[in-house]
Amino acid sequence: MNAPITSPALTAKDFKSDYKPVWCPGCGDYSVLTAVTKALAMLELRPENVAVVSGIGCSSRIPAYTTCYGFHGVHGRSLPAGTGLKVARPDLTVLVASGDGDGYSIGGNHFLHACRRNVDLTYIVMDNHVYGMTKGQPSPTTEPDWSSKLAPGGTGVREFHPLVIALASGANFIARAFSGDPNGVAALIVEAVRHPGFSFVEVLSPCVTFRPEQRGWKESARPAPVAYTDDPARAARRLMTDDGFNIGVLYKGRRAPFAGLPAAPTHSLADLEGGFRL
Amino acid sequence: MSKPAKKASGEEAYADFMSRAYTMELEAIERYAQFADALDTHNNPEVAGLFRKLSAIESLHAKRILAEMRWPSLPALPAAYAWESVEGPETAPFDAVHYLMQPYHALEIALRCEQQARKYYEDIAAGSAPKRVKAAAKEMAAEEASHVALIQDWMKKVPQPAPGWDEDPDPPRMNE
Numbered sequence: 001m002n003a004p005i006t007s008p009a010l011t012a013k014d015f016k017s018d019y020k021p022v023w024c025p026g027c028g029d030y031s032v033l034t035a036v037t038k039a040l041a042m043l044e045l046r047p048e049n050v051a052v053v054s055g056i057g058c059s060s061r062i063p064a065y066t067t068c069y070g071f072h073g074v075h076g077r078s079l080p081a082g083t084g085l086k087v088a089r090p091d092l093t094v095l096v097a098s099g100d101g102d103g104y105s106i107g108g109n110h111f112l113h114a115c116r117r118n119v120d121l122t123y124i125v126m127d128n129h130v131y132g133m134t135k136g137q138p139s140p141t142t143e144p145d146w147s148s149k150l151a152p153g154g155t156g157v158r159e160f161h162p163l164v165i166a167l168a169s170g171a172n173f174i175a176r177a178f179s180g181d182p183n184g185v186a187a188l189i190v191e192a193v194r195h196p197g198f199s200f201v202e203v204l205s206p207c208v209t210f211r212p213e214q215r216g217w218k219e220s221a222r223p224a225p226v227a228y229t230d231d232p233a234r235a236a237r238r239l240m241t242d243d244g245f246n247i248g249v250l251y252k253g254r255r256a257p258f259a260g261l262p263a264a265p266t267h268s269l270a271d272l273e274g275g276f277r278l
Numbered sequence: 279m280s281k282p283a284k285k286a287s288g289e290e291a292y293a294d295f296m297s298r299a300y301t302m303e304l305e306a307i308e309r310y311a312q313f314a315d316a317l318d319t320h321n322n323p324e325v326a327g328l329f330r331k332l333s334a335i336e337s338l339h340a341k342r343i344l345a346e347m348r349w350p351s352l353p354a355l356p357a358a359y360a361w362e363s364v365e366g367p368e369t370a371p372f373d374a375v376h377y378l379m380q381p382y383h384a385l386e387i388a389l390r391c392e393q394q395a396r397k398y399y400e401d402i403a404a405g406s407a408p409k410r411v412k413a414a415a416k417e418m419a420a421e422e423a424s425h426v427a428l429i430q431d432w433m434k435k436v437p438q439p440a441p442g443w444d445e446d447p448d449p450p451r452m453n454e
């Protein structure tokens with residue numbers, strides 16, 4: 001190992017905007033931002049060839065903190081916007097970002113169909129098992145017995161298992177990361193972007209304000225004990241039985257990505273208007 | 279996983295060791311810079327400045343490693359290493375920061391990081407790595423030890439936080 005260090009054309013810094021994040025100090029999302037910018041540098045991309053699309057939530061602020069094209073959209077609608085963009089501009093690398101509220105609650109239906117469509121984009125969900133931005137309501141991944149002022153005694157409703165749902169719905173790449181290890185998150189994002197089709201990276205990203213106990217994830221997160229599989233049946237068994245803290249690529253499928261529209265989409269306004277002519 | 283491979287040749291093991299050392303510095307630089315940005319946003323310029331200074335100090339070390347190895351100049355991307363815990367030995371824990379923290383707290387964090395780095399290098403120096411790696415690790419352990427002493431001195435010059443330093447009757451975010 002003579003030259004273990006590479007010097008890419010652009011560095012992570014080139015992908016970071018001048019806006020300083022307004023997240024709470026210690027929020028896991030800082031490290032996700034670091035990881036995204038590192039991954040883009042490792043992929044030797046340029047900001048003008050990348051679009052970061054998000055919904056609404058603390059986590060969804062991420063596009064503004066990058067120098068890439070960004071779209072901070074509507075709550076729960078990051079995937080429709082990102083999917084549309086990728087289909088219209090297949091030349092762009094599209095990263096879609098959500099929180100567990102944005103992506104699994106109001107955006108849950110879009111999640112299923114984005115996995116099914118298998119458009120070649122990377123979906124990063126910063127999962128903190130809570131709605132951070134709106135001050136601590138339980139989300140679909142919140143444990144049923146998590147008691148808070150807003151849900152005394154807990155919701156009593158079993159949590160959603162995003163990775164299993166992604167697999168069942170057709171996602172072509174499934175990984176879990178922990179934001180405490182930004183280099184690890186970056187490496188997984190690189191793999192996700194390189195893998196064709198819909199790549200899903202669930203990042204455990206602690207909300208230190210409303211879920212301070214998530215600081216303990218540091219002790220729970222560990223590398224997955226076995227290498228990823230390309231067999232959906234085996235992946236299903238593994239994902240159904242894992243405790244939510246196995247980190248790494250867990251599934252790499254072989255489905256062909258969405259092949260694009262049958263005819264090249266028109267960008268001419270006159271042509272588009274033509275369709276509405278009486 | 280965080281220690282250099284024992285079977286590699288002396289040269290390879292040395293390059294690997296230095297690459298890890300560089301990555302360790304880079305991770306520390308990034309984390310301190312992240313803390314500085316967070317505290318700027320949360321109107322704590324004094325501690326933000328201190329973290330920025332700590333980040334700059336670590337950059338000097340990183341640059342020294344690059345120069346020593348004649349690797350490409352900064353900025354460069356390190357190989358991603360798995361450490362024994364999720365964070366590198368010299369990296370401040372991601373959740374160690376608080377919007378009301380005081381300079382003393384920042385120095386406490388830095389002290390812990392330097393102590394961990396010193397132990398990391400001491401362990402390698404005392405282990406079974408090739409001679410050249412052990413010698414370099416010994417040197418680095420001594421350097422980290424001098425940083426520990428510097429930070430301890432620095433801590434004597436800043437006031438210790440009074441009890442209740444983190445109490446805020448109107449916190450920026452609370453569960454309503």
Ligand SMILES: Cc1ncc(C[n+]2csc(CCOP(=O)(O)OP(=O)(O)O)c2C)c(N)n1
Nearest residue numbers: 056057058059075099100101102131132133
């Ligand atoms: C249509 C609509 N419904 C509800 C909201 C309020 N709202 C904003 S963010 C959010 C939840 C955010 O939670 P999550 O996606 O988990 O992100 P986090 O803040 O935890 O990162 C909600 C319900 C909204 N902005 N728009």
Ligand code: SF4
Nearest residue numbers: 024027058132207208
């Ligand atoms: S409320 Fe939670 S998710 Fe939002 S910025 Fe603060 S720590 Fe992060």
